[in-house]
Each structure stands twice: as structure tokens, then as C-alpha cells.
Amino acid sequence: MSVFAHHTHDFASDPDTALAAADAFFQKTGVRFTPLRRRVFEIILRAGKPIGAYDILERLRDHGKIAAPISVYRVLDFLIEQRFVHRLATINAYMACVTPEDPHAAQFLICQSCGSVTEISDQAVDKAIAEGARTAGFRVSYPLVEIMGVCADCARDGKA
Amino acid sequence: MSVFAHHTHDFASDPDTALAAADAFFQKTGVRFTPLRRRVFEIILRAGKPIGAYDILERLRDHGKIAAPISVYRVLDFLIEQRFVHRLATINAYMACVTPEDPHAAQFLICQSCGSVTEISDQAVDKAIAEGARTAGFRVSYPLVEIMGVCADCARDGKA
DNA sequence: ACGGCATTTGTTATATTGTATCATGCGTGC
DNA sequence: GCACGCATGATACAATATAACAAATGCCGT
Ligand SMILES: [Zn+2]
Ligand SMILES: [Zn+2]
Ligand SMILES: [Zn+2]
Ligand SMILES: [Zn+2]
Numbered sequence: 001m002s003v004f005a006h007h008t009h010d011f012a013s014d015p016d017t018a019l020a021a022a023d024a025f026f027q028k029t030g031v032r033f034t035p036l037r038r039r040v041f042e043i044i045l046r047a048g049k050p051i052g053a054y055d056i057l058e059r060l061r062d063h064g065k066i067a068a069p070i071s072v073y074r075v076l077d078f079l080i081e082q083r084f085v086h087r088l089a090t091i092n093a094y095m096a097c098v099t100p101e102d103p104h105a106a107q108f109l110i111c112q113s114c115g116s117v118t119e120i121s122d123q124a125v126d127k128a129i130a131e132g133a134r135t136a137g138f139r140v141s142y143p144l145v146e147i148m149g150v151c152a153d154c155a156r157d158g159k160a
Numbered sequence: 161m162s163v164f165a166h167h168t169h170d171f172a173s174d175p176d177t178a179l180a181a182a183d184a185f186f187q188k189t190g191v192r193f194t195p196l197r198r199r200v201f202e203i204i205l206r207a208g209k210p211i212g213a214y215d216i217l218e219r220l221r222d223h224g225k226i227a228a229p230i231s232v233y234r235v236l237d238f239l240i241e242q243r244f245v246h247r248l249a250t251i252n253a254y255m256a257c258v259t260p261e262d263p264h265a266a267q268f269l270i271c272q273s274c275g276s277v278t279e280i281s282d283q284a285v286d287k288a289i290a291e292g293a294r295t296a297g298f299r300v301s302y303p304l305v306e307i308m309g310v311c312a313d314c315a316r317d318g319k320a
Numbered sequence: 321a322c323g324g325c326a327t328t329t330g331t332t333a334t335a336t337t338g339t340a341t342c343a344t345g346c347g348t349g350c
Numbered sequence: 351g352c353a354c355g356c357a358t359g360a361t362a363c364a365a366t367a368t369a370a371c372a373a374a375t376g377c378c379g380t
Pocket of ligand 1 (some may be wrong): 003088096097099100104106119
């Protein structure tokens with residue numbers, strides 16, 4: 001049976017709380033959480049689901065900001081580096097981490113029917129990967145696990 | 161401890177054997193293994209490591225073939241569908257499957273130092289993922305596992 | 321406050337990866 | 351031969367990501 005990390009806050013479901021937490025975190029660490037970085041993070045949070053870099057760009061422009069793709073990608077790199085955002089390689093999209101202040105290996109359940117993505121942190125998966133890599137003499141820096149399929153809601157509704 | 165699938169042939173290391181096996185397989189199944197499809201597969205095999213779609217295109221052209229990207233992508237879709245090729249989402253590249261005739265969930269060890277990729281089939285990883293997804297009520301269609309890190313060779317040589 | 325320095329952002333241009341659409345070829349069976 | 355289905359060609363374009371250099375901004379020691 002799998003063991004999931006316990007989350008007291010699900011940041012992704014409450015943008016305001018997540019933003020406040022980010023403010024506090026960066027205040028504490030002294031890392032610069034500039035207006036642009038904050039706005040991009042807010043856009044990602046309010047999207048409520050994975051969002052593409054060019055969608056972020058559009059929403060920046062909606063807010064009167066003239067920006068180029070590179071600006072968005074730079075901020076994304078920053079947010080990923082700071083563990084507040086995950087990148088989903090399979091669908092070229094970005095989403096807010098549910099527990100940014102707790103270092104973790106994550107797995108993503110990507111629904112091919114409705115496009116929703118659920119972040120989980122299953123230690124059994126992480127342990128199995130670590131062990132498999134170790135057997136091959138491979139030193140893991142980042143284990144990417146993106147599980148394509150159909151979410152519970154869509155399966156129930158027979159959408160797929 | 162991890163359990164690896166046992167391979168009598170490592171197709172990726174012997175292009176001629178792999179091609180002959182593919183010929184036989186498609187002969188048997190009646191699926192059309194056209195000259196273009198065969199040539200693309202051969203290019204992927206001879207690359208010996210993951211290769212990008214546009215690199216495949218270049219090599220097609222080297223062989224006097226005038227082709228457009230779409231042709232390559234169509235063939236790639238076919239080869240992936242037939243399980244002879246895997247796509248690596250993390251690095252946007254394609255590589256030959258080591259055991260195409262044996263349906264399997266695969267994991268990929270991607271070396272960030274030398275670019276080599278090793279395909280493994282660790283049942284413990286696959287089981288853990290299946291169990292984690294089941295707990296979330298998620299129906300898995302394709303579990304993508306791409307493990308970034310440093311391979312044994314590079315770690316030994318201190319390349320990273 | 322000022323000057324020097326590092327970091328961040330802007331600007332412009334370009335690279336890389338992947339698709340859409342319609343036309344053409346080509347083999348299989350009637 | 352002809353109709354059909356599948357594979358490929360041809361042309362155009364969309365989507366994603368990066369390079370290179372300039373300008374702005376914040377930080378820090380004086
Ligand atoms: Zn996370
Ligand atoms: Zn769904
Ligand atoms: Zn394989
Ligand atoms: Zn290596």
C-alpha cells in the first residue's frame with residue numbers, strides 16, 4: 001500500500017494562501033520575489049490546472065504588461081528552481097507545486113480526457129526508482145514520473 | 161530488490177539483428193513495414209542513442225531522400241504504436257526499444273553528462289506506480305518514467 | 321547620497337519541435 | 351480497369367523554447 005505525504009495546505013486550491021506563503025518564504029530566504037515573478041506565479045496558481053508558457057504570456061499581456069516569451073521562461077526557470085512550480089514535460093505545461101516548502105519527489109497523474117493533473121508524492125514509487133537506478137549504478141538527480149491515463153471523475157462519468 | 165526483465169537480445173546494440181527481427185515481425189503480423197518506415201527505423205537503430213526527429217530527417221536526406229518533417233513524425237508515430245520505438249519526452253528524442261516484441265512498461269535512465277540513455281524494465285517501479293494510481297482512482301494508460309542523472313561511466317570518470 | 325556591481329528585465333531575432341491540409345501515388349481486391 | 355484504403359509528398363504553418371545584447375533596477379560599501 002502506498003504512503004502519501006500529508007499536506008496541511010493544498011496551495012494549488014487556494015491562490016491567495018499560496019501567494020501569501022510564497023511572500024513569507026521569499027521574505028525569509030531573502031531571495032527576490034519580484035513583481036513579475038509574483039504575477040507569473042499568481043497566474044499559474046489561478047489557472048488551477050497546468051498552463052502553457054504562451055498562455056501565461058497572454059495573461060500577462062491582458063494585465064497591460066508587454067512581455068516576450070523569454071521573460072516568461074526565465075521566470076519559470078526561477079520558480080522551478082525555487083520548487084514553487086513543476087514542469088510537465090509530457091504536455092509542455094507548468095503547474096504550482098502543492099507543497100513547495102517541503103522537498104519531495106513528485107508524480108503526476110495526467111488525465112487524457114479532461115486535462116486535469118494531480119500531483120502526488122508516493123514514497124513507494126520514489127523508493128523503487130531510487131533502488132532501480134542504484135542497481136544500474138546511476139546517480140539520480142531528478143526522477144520524472146508522468147502517468148498518462150484517465151482520472152477518477154472521467155472514468156466514473158464515462159468520458160473515456 | 162529490483163527485478164529486471166531478462167533480454168536474450170539487446171536489439172539496440174545490433175542494428176542488423178534488430179532490423180531482421182522487425183522484418184520477420186511485420187511479415188508475421190501483416191502490418192506494412194514500408195521502405196520509408198524501415199529506413200527510419202534503421203536510422204534510429206544505427207544512431208545507437210536517442211535521436212531527434214530533425215536529425216532523422218537530415219539523415220534521410222543524406223541518403224538522397226527528399227522528405228518533410230511530417231513524414232518523419234508519421235513514421236515515428238507508427239513505430240511507437242508498434243512498440244519498436246520509444247519517445248523520450250524530456251529530451252524530445254526517439255530511441256529503439258530493446259525488446260519490442262515483449263510488451264513492457266519501461267523506465268529510462270538519462271545521463272545529463274554524456275547524453276546516453278538506458279532503457280530498463282523494473283517491475284517494482286511499475287507495480288508501485290500502478291498501486292499509487294489505483295489508490296487515486298486513476299486508470300493508467302501509459303506510465304512515463306524518465307530518470308535524469310549521471311550514468312555509471314560518467315560518475316566513475318568524474319565527468320559529473 | 322553616490323558609485324560600482326550583480327541581478328533582473330527588455331528588445332529583437334532566431335532556433336527547435338511538431339501539425340494541418342490537400343494532393344498524389346500505390347497496392348489490393350472486385 | 352476501377353474503386354477503395356492506406357501511405358507518402360508538398361506546402362504552409364503553429365507551438366515551444368533559446369541566443370545575444372541592451373537597459374533598468376536593486377543592493378551594498380563608502
Ligand atoms: Zn510538488
Ligand atoms: Zn479527467
Ligand atoms: Zn522498450
Ligand atoms: Zn554518462
